[in-house]
Amino acid sequence: MSFSYEERRRLEQMARDELRHFQLDRFRRLLEIILPHNEFYSKKFHGISLPIRTWEEFCSLPFTTKDELCTRQDGLAANLTFPVERYVRLHRTSGSRGRPLTVLDTPEDWQWWLEGWQFVLDAAGLQAGHRVVLAFSFGPFIGFWSAYEACAARRALVVPTGGMSTAARLELIAQLQPQFVLSTPSYALRMAEVARERGWPLHSWGVEALIVAGEPGGSIPSTRARIEQAWGARVIDHAGATEVGPWGYADENRVGLYVNESQFIAEFRPLDQVHCLDDTQGRPAELVLTTLGRTGCPVIRYRTGDVVLPHRHHTGRTRFVLLEGGVLGRADDMVIVRGVNIFPSALEEVLRELAEVEEFRITVYRHQELDQLRIEVEDALHQPQRIADLIQRRIGIRVEVVDVPAGTLPRFEGKGRRFVDLRSAESRKPPPPADQLDSLGGS
Numbered sequence: 001m002s003f004s005y006e007e008r009r010r011l012e013q014m015a016r017d018e019l020r021h022f023q024l025d026r027f028r029r030l031l032e033i034i035l036p037h038n039e040f041y042s043k044k045f046h047g048i049s050l051p052i053r054t055w056e057e058f059c060s061l062p063f064t065t066k067d068e069l070c071t072r073q074d075g076l077a078a079n080l081t082f083p084v085e086r087y088v089r090l091h092r093t094s095g096s097r098g099r100p101l102t103v104l105d106t107p108e109d110w111q112w113w114l115e116g117w118q119f120v121l122d123a124a125g126l127q128a129g130h131r132v133v134l135a136f137s138f139g140p141f142i143g144f145w146s147a148y149e150a151c152a153a154r155r156a157l158v159v160p161t162g163g164m165s166t167a168a169r170l171e172l173i174a175q176l177q178p179q180f181v182l183s184t185p186s187y188a189l190r191m192a193e194v195a196r197e198r199g200w201p202l203h204s205w206g207v208e209a210l211i212v213a214g215e216p217g218g219s220i221p222s223t224r225a226r227i228e229q230a231w232g233a234r235v236i237d238h239a240g241a242t243e244v245g246p247w248g249y250a251d252e253n254r255v256g257l258y259v260n261e262s263q264f265i266a267e268f269r270p271l272d273q274v275h276c277l278d279d280t281q282g283r284p285a286e287l288v289l290t291t292l293g294r295t296g297c298p299v300i301r302y303r304t305g306d307v308v309l310p311h312r313h314h315t316g317r318t319r320f321v322l323l324e325g326g327v328l329g330r331a332d333d334m335v336i337v338r339g340v341n342i343f344p345s346a347l348e349e350v351l352r353e354l355a356e357v358e359e360f361r362i363t364v365y366r367h368q369e370l371d372q373l374r375i376e377v378e379d380a381l382h383q384p385q386r387i388a389d390l391i392q393r394r395i396g397i398r399v400e401v402v403d404v405p406a407g408t409l410p411r412f413e414g415k416g417r418r419f420v421d422l423r424s425a426e427s428r429k430p431p432p433p434a435d436q437l438d439s440l441g442g443s
Contacts, residue, residue, distance in 0.1 A: 002111070003262075008119060011262040020055070023265050026292040028052060033295045038081040040068075041300065058265075059276065063288065064302045066101065069243060075102045077243065081296050082106065091142035093242045094415060103142075103242050106296035110149075112263070113142075115293070116246035117150030119260050123249040124180065124211050124236040128155035131178035135169055135187055137413060138162035142242045143213055147182050156180075166194045166413075170202075177206035185217025185227060185235075186416030192230035193358065193411075203232035213238040214415045216345045219256055219326030222352035237326055239306075244289055244299055248326070256311075257326040265290040267301065268310045271331065280310055284341075286331050305331050307343065325349065333419060335364050335371045337397045344419040347375065350394050354387065356380040359409040365422040373399040378406045 003011065014022065028051050035050070036042045044062060052058050064079070071078045080087075087104035094100065105113065126132065132151045136144040138160070151158045159176060161169045170191055173181065183191070188210050195202040210233055217223040218237030227235050239248035239257055247264050248257035259266040267276035268285035276288055287306045291298050307328045311321055329343035336342075344362050351360050358378045365372050377387060384401040392398050410417070 002115060003118070005118075005122065008122060008262075012119075019261060023261065023292065024052070024055065024058065027058065027265065027290065030292060030295060030298060034081045034298055038079065038298070040079040041298070059267075061301055064299050066243065066303075066305070069299075070099050070101050075100070077101055077103045077297055079297055079299065080104060081298065087296060089145075090140065091145070091242050092140040094141070101243060102140075103297055105294070109294045109296045112293040113146045113245060114150045114153055116240075116260060116263050117146055118154070119263075120211065120236075120238045120246060120249040121150060121154055123251075123258075124209055126151065126154060126156060126180055126209075126211075129157070130180060131157045131159065131176055132180045132182065133159045133161060133169070133173055133176065133178045135161055135181055135183035135191065135413075141414065143240065146240075146246065147211075151180075166191055167198070170195055170198075170200060173207065174200065174205050179206065179208045180211060181207055181209075181231075181233075182211045182213075184214040184412065184415055185212045185223055186215060186412040186418075187414070188212055188227045188231070188235075189223075190411045190413070192227070196230075202230060207231055207233045209234040209236055211236045211238055213240060216325055216327045216329060217348070217416070218250070219254075220345055220349050220352065221255075221325070222349050224254070226352050226355075239327055241304065243297070244302060244304065245291055245294055247289055251321045256321045258321055259287075259289075263292055265292065266310075268308070269303070271307070271334075279312075282309065282311075284309055284328060287327075307331050307334070333421070335373060337371050337373055337399070340395065340397050342373075342395060342397065346395060347373075347391065348418070350391055351375075351377070351387070354379075354390075357387070358406065359411070359418075361409050361418050361420060363420045363422060371423065373397075375399055375401045376404045376409060377401060378409055379403050380406070 031050060031052065034041060048061065069077045069079055084104065086106055088107050089105040089110050090102060092100045092102050134144060134148055138144065148158050148160065159178065161172060192202060210227060210231060212218040212235055218235055224235045237250045237257060240246035248259055251258050267288040268280050269276045269288055270280050270283055270285045284307050287304045287308050289302050289304055290300050307330065309328065325345050329345045333344055334341055347362055351357050356379055361376045363374045377384060379387065382403050384403045388399055388401040
């Protein structure tokens with residue numbers, strides 16, 4: 001299903017009742033296509049009366065989890081609808097959380113990916129004729145390929161930079177003067193750091209906006225502000241996942257993310273409850289998504305593991321906007337320190353406010369059955385206690401903050417891995433010194 005710009009705007013402005021009817025109708029058609037061919041969902045829905053006619057019936061369907069999708073011995077996603085010969089695209093999850101998952105897409109599904117990206121590009125204001133630099137490496141990461149082809153479909157000049165060093169990418173940006181750069185938030189900061197070290201005038205290179213994805217930073221106010229100040233450009237956040245699709249894009253004020261509800265059904269499962277609620281009353285909840293246009297590898301009521309604060313937005317669009325940093329973090333990243341629930345993004349919000357802190361790493365470990373935190377910082381002032389005091393004032397917890405030499409913490413081209421979790425059953429002692437943790441943090 002292909003939409004023009006006018007049709008996308010109409011979908012965004014539908015009345016809520018009309019949108020819900022649209023979603024349920026698309027979902028019924030999805031089931032008509034995938035059943036009984038999709039063995040995974042045929043087994044999962046065995047005994048359930050079909051077709052689904054009401055939202056109550058929809059909400060009675062079982063959840064899907066990533067562990068279920070990783071059950072095939074060949075590493076392919078278990079929810080494939082068609083024989084492998086029908087598929088033309090192969091991409092993999094990062095494997096940063098368990099076994100990598102290989103996901104396939106048919107030509108029709110790939111077109112659906114590109115359509116989803118058009119909502120993102122609308123939000124960013126990217127137009128035909130603009131120049132776009134993609135600061136990613138080639139590989140099975142789906143974000144690069146989908147962004148590249150979506151921008152090309154919009155008739156932008158798309159510049160791949162796979163295999164280049166950071167300095168070489170920056171030189172290319174200086175030469176081409178692109179209006180847009182696409183990267184992770186971590187790598188946007190890394191490029192700014194290298195430009196600053198070399199005395200290069202990043203502000204004067206014509207970049208109007210950075211579209212960032214892959215981690216929560218684009219919707220964390222202090223991280224977004226640091227990127228925007230370094231580049232002299234707007235930051236547009238985007239959220240998606242290999243096994244789900246391009247589900248989120250920045251709202252007009254860039255304080256959170258809209259869920260693209262014309263392509264996904266969004267539900268919200270409070271962290272302390274089993275069932276989803278339409279209104280979580282300001283409480284954090286796990287985002288649950290159903291794809292409406294991906295027939296070859298669909299997910300239905302998929303527990304993403306992403307924690308969000310859903311809030312109904314009433315300014316002409318019918319989207320849910322996810323406030324206070326978009327995706328707050330992963331459900332399994334939550335740390336409980338002396339009764340306070342903390343996500344790494346909350347700590348990042350505080351740390352990014354400090355211009356003297358170039359890089360950081362958060363390590364959580366368990367001591368005497370309690371979660372403990374240690375934060376390593378590259379602090380130009382070499383005053384870690386002031387940082388610990390600020391975190392205590394802002395968040396209400398005492399943490400250990402350790403100053404480490406400049407340049408010793410990892411830098412990232414892809415997703416930043418600044419959160420090291422040592423809470424496994426065998427990790428019951430404080431973490432080793434910083435120089436022994438490098439292999440856990442990325443490079």
